[in-house]
Amino acid sequence: MKVINRTVLILSLVSLFADIASEMLYPVIPVYLKEIGFSVLLIGILEGVANFTAGISKGYFGKLSDQKGLRVPFIKGGYFLSAISKPMMAAFTFPFWVFLARTVDRLGKGLRTAARDALLSQNATPETKARVFGFHRGMDTLGAAIGPVIALVLLFFYPHNYTFIFLVAFLPGLISVLLVFLVKERPEPSSTMAKGNFFSFFRYWTIATPEFKRLVIGLLFLALFNSSDIFLLLKTREVTGSDQLTIGAYILYNLVYALASFPMGILADRIGTRQVLVSGLAIFSLVYYLFGTTHSAWVIGAAFVLYGVYAAATEGIAKAWITNTAHNANTATAVGFYTSCESICTLLASVIAGGLWTGFGSKSTFMVTAGAAIVSMIYLLINTQKRVEK
Incomplete structure (x- = not known):
């Protein structure tokens, strides 16, 4: 079986272009919202609501995808919603409309994520899954690096013309x-889980395999302390005093992440997802230690390189590991359950990080997260098997 087959390649290209579109707006949206009258508090509420919508809907749509035994309709609908949200942002500046546009964008992400990952899993074997997810994450993240570069170029030639960028x-x-x-798909067996309300996907925990439970507990513990990357960017801005260097560091991180994802997938398929992911957590702990202790722009740059390596060693690898511990008929539900819980934990993590930063300074935020990564690493080493077979 060809590792990167036609379906995997197309889905990876889809993610590449979708992320170019989304990440073009990442450095633009906060500035645009402030210009049209949004306060910092209102921006925070907007992003919180939008991202929570994406997070909590992943589980629901994942379960629905399993129940219907279909993936592509959810993928099509998800990417369509995200695409149409871009010109929506340019149409009107009313607060309600802006909220609607951002929510539509994030709802699209929630609609497609679990179904897409289940289709990627379907087009891999347990022995090739890390490479498949690694390749997809690499292409996705390459788009995340290209998007901000395009935005910076457009802002240089068309300053303050945010409508044009949208x-x-x-x-x-x-x-x-x-x-x-x-993209074509073959019919999948329908899920045997009973139908229920919007939150019924949480019941997957009752039928999940012991391996899935042990893995997810370790990952979600870290997610509870792994706050938004905005705190890394705030620290970078604090140390460098430069917006350009801050955006450049973010682009550097995405480039390293994109380039390292597929090689990390190859390594994980050879020596085991457990070894690579745990090593990634060790790197993560070092990165947060460096952010918490340094006042050097050069160290910050090195930390962002390491942060890209960490992401490559964990993001796609974790999904490969999760799908290898899930039941075939409930793969999208398993992914949706994990990603929904992760989004809730990330929201709480940002609140915790903000509270620590405000009350005890930035160093406390990073050092607590570094410690949590070590605890998660030790837990996974003790409580998971060296190799997980499906």
Whole structure:
């Protein structure tokens, strides 16, 4: 079986173009919102609501995908919603409309994520899954590196013309939607889980395998302390005093992440997902220690390189490991359950990090997270098997 087959390649290209569109707006949206009258508090509420919508809906749509035994309709709908949200942002500046546009974008992410990951899992074997997810994450993150570069170029030639940037961002988003129509899927067995309300996907825990439970407990413990990357960017801005260097560091992180993802997947398939992911957590702990103790721009740059290596060693690898511990008929539910819980934990983590930063300074935020990573690493070493077979 070819490791990177047609379906995996197309889905990876879809994610590449979708992330170019989304990440073009990442450095633009906060500035745009402030310009049209949003306070910092209102921006925070907007992003919190939008991201929570994406997070909690992943589980629901994952379960629905399993129940219908279909993936592509959810993937198509998800990428379409995200694409159409870009010109929506340019149409009106009313607060309600802006809230609606951002929520539509994040709802699209929630609609597609679990179904897409289940389809990637379907097109891999337990022995090749880390490479498949690593390749996909690499392409996805390459888009995250390209998007901000395009935004910076557009802002240089068209300063403050945010409407134009929103319209340009629609183009790669549209390409991603068109590419999805090239994806084909074979029918999957329908899930045996009973139907229920919006939150019924949480019942997956009652039928999940012991391996899945042990793994997810370790990952979610870290997620509870792994706050938004915005805190890393705030620290970078504090140390460097430069917006350009801060954005450059974020682009550097995404480039390293993109380039290292597939090699990390190859390594994980050879020596085991457990070894690579645990090593990634050790790197993560070092990164947060460096952010907590340094006042050097050079060390911050090195930390962002290591942060890209950590992400490559954990993001795709974790999904490969999770799908290898899930039941075939409930793969999307398993992914949706984990990603929904992760989103809730990340929201709480940002609140915890903000409280620590305000009350005890930035160092406390990073050192607590570094310690949590070590605890999670030790837990996974003790409580998970060296190799997980499906």
